[in-house]
Amino acid sequence: MVMGETQQTPRDSLSLELRRGALVLAVLVELRHEEYGYSLKKLLSDKGLEIDEGTLYPLLRRLESQGLLKSAWRVEDGRPRRYYQASVQGEKLAKELAAEWRALAAVIGKLVG
Amino acid sequence: MDLINRYAHEVGQYLPHRMRADVEAELRSLLTDSVEERARAEGVPAGDELAAKVLREFGTPKDVAARYAPEPQYLIGPRLYPAYRTAVRIMLPVLAAVVLVLVVVGQFRHPGEPPSVVPFIRATGSFLWSALVNLGIMTLVFALVERSMRRSEANGKAWDPSSLPQVDDPDRISYFGRIFSLYIIAALALLFNFFPDWVAVYVFRNSDGNVYPLLTPAFSRYLPLINTWWLLAFVLNLAVLRQGRWTRPTRWADFGLEVGWASILLLIVLGPPVFRYDDLTKVIAQWFLIFSAINACVLLYRLLRRRPAEPWARA
Incomplete structure (x- = not known):
């Protein structure tokens, strides 16, 4: 499942819209521990959620500007990397969104059978 | 990798100055990680050829910048x-x-x-x-x-349906x-x-x-007064636009400005000539003065008039 790629058909764009909200939840949950952009992408990918990099990285900046993530530059192996982690506000929101996700999944599960 | 540097720089050109250096540095780091990882996975050198492939998938600099941009990047x-x-x-x-x-x-x-x-x-x-x-x-x-x-709009409160204008809203x-x-x-x-x-x-x-x-x-004598009037009129128009409708305070301000404009015209008519061809321009200024005075009366009437009652209230 690839999220965030430029889509062409109505089916693809509707599918992308359906999954867009889940992306924020996935990022906030995975960033309970500090990660940099590429390691986060790998982590999500290893768990079965492929995310287009061109979508993920700007999303990290947006969540940071909303105070949901905090970030810090660090140099490792001679390469500067920006590490992100959920802020207190971000963790709180992740819990709320997770509860909503479970409730929604249960309802939709009943509807689609 | 030269291609990644050029790409990050190009993305930065479409971004506001304050976030440019930061985003460029982050993109360089992320894309280098991505290319190196792909090289390891595919067993190919991490050169410009692979970088071009990764960048093509990442998107055009303009598209990527649009995703990073904090607000719409257009004038109008x-x-x-x-x-x-x-x-x-x-x-x-x-x-x-x-x-x-x-x-x-x-x-x-x-x-x-x-x-x-x-x-x-x-x-x-x-x-x-x-x-x-x-x-x-x-x-x-x-x-x-x-x-x-x-x-x-960014600082505004939540939309209130009762703020919808009347169908025939003065x-x-x-x-x-x-x-x-x-x-x-x-x-x-x-x-x-x-x-x-x-x-x-x-x-x-x-x-x-x-x-x-x-x-x-002699015109320069009136210019500070006229400039003040222009400034106030500009601010009032901007305030009315931001509110999206006339309110009582802005209507009073509009009336005050009209009276102010009529006073400036009166000063010009009574004072020394500010234009050559004085006779003609004084006649024109007098017409403007009359128009301004009438307009002030109209504005005052709109302020003070009572709105007609709704049909059901009349019944």
């Missing part, structure tokens, strides 16, 4: 663009007509001379120059309004009219403060043209 948005287009479509023919009238008047003033294309060439130059200046002012005014409205504003007023104020302020010599009668003849300035030195 889709909401104001139709009004902007209408304003430009009105302004250009009006300017052309004014220039044409000046040329024709110039020809009539020298009936003995053979007809020539020189005045028309000069007039075309004048038109192009005026069109460019006015287009610039108009674009600036619209951009200012766009920015102001966007900020107002407080509804004309966005086009308000913005056009802003443009006129900006254009006049620029003209009278920085290019007072342009307020003149232009007479084009075959080989050269004569310019007869209209303003006298």
Whole structure:
């Protein structure tokens, strides 16, 4: 499942819209521990959620500007990397969104059978 | 990797200056990670060929920058663009007509001379120059309004359905009219403060043209007063645009400004001549004064009148 790629058909764009909200939840949950952009992408990918990099990285900046993530530059192996982690506000929101996700999944599960 | 550096730099060119260096550095780091990881996975060298493949998947610099941009990157948005287009479509023919009238008047003033294309060439130059200046002012005014409205919305409260205007709402504003007023104020302020010599009668003849300035030195006495009025009128128009409708305080302010304008005109009519051809201009100023006084009365009436009762209330 690839999220965030430029889509062409109505089916693809509707599918992308359906999954867009889940992306924020996935990022906030995975960033309970500090990660940099590429390691986060790998982590999500290893768990079965492929995310287009061109979508993920700007999303990290947006969540940071909303105070949901905090970030810090660090140099490792001679390469500067920006590490992100959920802020207190971000963790709180992740819990709320997770509860909503479970409730929604249960309802939709009943509807689609 | 040179290609990644060039790519990150290009993305930065589309971003606001304050976030440019940061995003460029982050992109360099992320893309280098990505290329190296892909090289390991595919067993190929991490060169420009692989970098090009990764960048193609990442998206064009413009698209990527748009995803990073904190706010829309345009001067005049889709909401104001139709009004902007209408304003430009009105302004250009009006300017052309004014220039044409000046040329024709110039020809009539020298009936003995053979007809020539020189005045028309000069007039075309004048038109192009005026069109460019006015287009610039108009674009600036619209951009200012766009920015102001966007900020107002960003800081605004949640939308309240009861704020919907009545079907026949006397407080509804004309966005086009308000913005056009802003443009006129900006254009006049620029003209009278920085290019007072342009307020003149232009007479084009075959080989050269004569310019007869209209303003006298006495005009500068009134300029601070007029500038203050323009500034207040500009602020009021902007405030009305931000609110999206007339309110009681802005109506009172509008009435106050109209009374202020009538007072300035009265001072001009009673004082020393501010234009050459004093007799004619005083007559025109008197007409303006009468119009302004009537307008002030109309504004006061709108402020004080009682709204008609709704049909069910009358019943």
